[in-house]
Amino acid sequence: MTPIHLGAVDLAVAALLVLLSAGASMALQLRVHRQLLWAASRMVVQLLLVGLVLRLVFRAGSPIATVGIVLLMIGAAAREVAVRPSERLKGWANLRIGAMVVGASSVATVALALLTAIRPSPWFDPRYAIPLMGIVLGSVLNSASLSLDSFFGGLVAGRASIEARLALGAPIHVACAELIRNSIRRGLIPLINQMSAAGIITLPGIMTGQLLAGMDPLEAVKYQILLLFLLTGAGAMAASGSVYLAVKSITDERQRLRLDRLAVK
Amino acid sequence: MPRAEPLSSGEPRLRVDALVSPHGGPFSVTVDAHECVAIVGRSGSGKSVLLRLIADLDPHDGEVWLEGGARSSWPAPEWRRRVVYQAAEPAWWASTARAHFAPASLALVDALLSNLGLDNALMDSDITRLSTGERQRMALVRSLACEPRVLLLDEPTAALDQASTLAVEALLAARLAAGLSVVFVTHSREQAERIGHRLLEVRDHQIHAP
Numbered sequence: 001m002t003p004i005h006l007g008a009v010d011l012a013v014a015a016l017l018v019l020l021s022a023g024a025s026m027a028l029q030l031r032v033h034r035q036l037l038w039a040a041s042r043m044v045v046q047l048l049l050v051g052l053v054l055r056l057v058f059r060a061g062s063p064i065a066t067v068g069i070v071l072l073m074i075g076a077a078a079r080e081v082a083v084r085p086s087e088r089l090k091g092w093a094n095l096r097i098g099a100m101v102v103g104a105s106s107v108a109t110v111a112l113a114l115l116t117a118i119r120p121s122p123w124f125d126p127r128y129a130i131p132l133m134g135i136v137l138g139s140v141l142n143s144a145s146l147s148l149d150s151f152f153g154g155l156v157a158g159r160a161s162i163e164a165r166l167a168l169g170a171p172i173h174v175a176c177a178e179l180i181r182n183s184i185r186r187g188l189i190p191l192i193n194q195m196s197a198a199g200i201i202t203l204p205g206i207m208t209g210q211l212l213a214g215m216d217p218l219e220a221v222k223y224q225i226l227l228l229f230l231l232t233g234a235g236a237m238a239a240s241g242s243v244y245l246a247v248k249s250i251t252d253e254r255q256r257l258r259l260d261r262l263a264v265k
Numbered sequence: 266m267p268r269a270e271p272l273s274s275g276e277p278r279l280r281v282d283a284l285v286s287p288h289g290g291p292f293s294v295t296v297d298a299h300e301c302v303a304i305v306g307r308s309g310s311g312k313s314v315l316l317r318l319i320a321d322l323d324p325h326d327g328e329v330w331l332e333g334g335a336r337s338s339w340p341a342p343e344w345r346r347r348v349v350y351q352a353a354e355p356a357w358w359a360s361t362a363r364a365h366f367a368p369a370s371l372a373l374v375d376a377l378l379s380n381l382g383l384d385n386a387l388m389d390s391d392i393t394r395l396s397t398g399e400r401q402r403m404a405l406v407r408s409l410a411c412e413p414r415v416l417l418l419d420e421p422t423a424a425l426d427q428a429s430t431l432a433v434e435a436l437l438a439a440r441l442a443a444g445l446s447v448v449f450v451t452h453s454r455e456q457a458e459r460i461g462h463r464l465l466e467v468r469d470h471q472i473h474a475p
Contacts, residue, residue, distance in 0.1 A: 160356035167320055168411055169346030178358070254321050254341040 003213045015040075057126045066126040070107075070133050077137040078102045081242070084145035087152040089249050090263045094148075097245045101144050105237035106136045109230045117226055135206065135227060136234045139191065143235035144242040147187030151243050152262060154179040155250060162257055172255040173247065180243055187239030191232045198228060276333035278446040279319075279348070279415050286325035289314040289470030294448075296415065301437065301447040303461025304472075305454050311470035312450045313353065316417040319448070320350035331414060349413035353420040355404030362395070362403050363388040370410040377406040380436045382429065397424040405433060415446045422456070434460050 018040045025033035057065045081098035088094045110132050114120065120128045155162070158179060165175035173180075198204050199221075203211075206227055210220040250258050277295040285291040289311035296302050306312045318325050321341055329336040329348075336344050359365055366374055378385055381402045387395055395403065401424045408416060422430040437447060437460065451457050454475075457464050466475040 158358075160352070160354065161358040163322060164352065164356040165358060166322065166342075167345055167350040167352065168407070169342045169349070171342045252324065254324075256322055256324065256341070258324070260324075 054126070054130065057130070061122075061126065063122075063124045066124050066129055069126070069130055073130075073133055073137055074099070074103050074106060077106075077141045080141050081144045081148065085149035085152045087156050087262050087264050088148075089152075089246075089261055093249050093261070097148070097242055097249065098144065100245065101238050101241040102137065102140050105140050105144075105234045105241060106133060108237065109234040110136055112233075113226065113230050132227075132230075136230055139194075139231040140234045140238040142190050143187035144238040146190065147183045147239040148242050148246060150186040151179060151183035151246050154183060155257070155259065156262070156264075159257065159259060166255065166257060172251045172257070175257075176247055180247060183243045184239045187242075188236060191235045195228050195232065198224065204228070276330070278332060279448075280330040281319055282328050282330070284315070284318040284325055284327035284329070286314065286318055286323055288323070289467075290318065290325070291327065292318065292472050294465065294472055296446045296448060298444055298446055299441050300462050301441055301449055301460055302463050302465060303449045303451060303457035304465050304467055305451060305457045305475065306467035308452065310467045312467045313419050314470065315467060315472070316350050316419055316448065316450060319415075319417055320345055320348055322350065346411055347413055348415045348417065349408045349411050350417040351404055351408045351419060351421060353423060355401065355407070357392045357400070360391055361389050362392055362407075365407055366410055370412075373412070374406055374410050377409055377436070380439075381406065381432050398426065398429055401425060402429060402433065405436070409436075409440065413445070415448070416440075417448045417450075419450045420452065421449070422451070430456070 018036065022033040022036050025031065025036060053069070057069055078095060078098035078101075081102055082088070082094040085094075089097070110129065113132060114123050114129060118128055118132075155176075162175045162179070166172065194204075204224050204227075207220045207224040210223060211217060250261055252258055278298045278300070279296040281292060281294045281296075283291040283293055292315050294302065304312055304315070314323075317323050318327070319329055321329075321336065321344060331339075331344075331347060339347075357365065374388075375385065378388070383399060383402055383406070387399060387403065392400070401421065405418075405421055408418075422433050425433065434456075437445075437449075441447060449457070449460055454464075464475045466473050
């Protein structure tokens, strides 16, 4: 079974829906038509560009091009993790945590998948490596930024009680233990939701894509299961890694609470 | 109260040497065993800054000695177990008072509670349902339960009525007699003269004779 190819006309018909929504926005004075049209055109341009780049990279099959694209993706995700929390570390510390956590967790899980489960040849085949990286990064980004946001927010809100514990002689890890646990848990909740909803409430994107592309449903399901396992592992690594690195950044050799290292957005 | 004798070694219990941070100092002061040093000063003058620096809660320069041992030679948590700082508005991290105490300290806690006229049942009620004054006395129990060598108190009776204030002062006097050293920050000169063996004033982020 081959995928059904889409032509320009097919896309144009669907684009009518966007124009219709914009029209409705004008008629109902929702004042979102401009944003709607801008976002739609931006999406088309972005995706066409990505498609072109990926076509080139897939054709070249060069490990250098693949690594280059992967690094770009990691950099973009790290930046998102760094800027998301409303309270964050001053200077480059947030970006450093973002880059370390995003890089380590995504590369580790994707490499595991490529070397054990999927095993394309060569193993760095961009057709597998890049989409896998993309989906893992999305999940890692989500977990790490939720955890960091919750951790830094909780530090500011809970400053007095953390310092009270420090003042009574608790080590910083004990004083922050509750907050550390809550922040990591917060980053894991989307993963748990995603797994429990998969197939019943939502048809996950990858599986939908593969079904549309003509793959056998059971084969598509197996891919989806593998992916959700990868996402969970990567997300858990990212959530806990980011919080533990954040703890290190807000304390010093005398185990003080250094809120002066936080900048409020 | 009679002026306390220094330790036989000649070293004071606590020697604070030129602590300075962007928020105040340099602060230098010594406190002997059995001694209560009362510190007065306007709000914002740097009294709390001084206590936080002694407890090593904010970055700064300078050194503190406890019975001749330099603070930098202790891991910070161990230092803070011996030199306990109690903030003006003590914070609570668990839902009951009891959860804030180590099980081993509960016998001592019972005695301290009755000294301060606090009902033992308060230990298990929701901490937010205690009155401000009850929480403030509970915080003193919490600090004393660590059995510190030096206690740094920031306005520990601010929320208390006259009777409770006197109970707190009596308890502190008993602990002082048993060997504790106290640095007592208060806005009330009257109280400072009542409880302090020595009176100092923090003005413009520095220590002065009153």
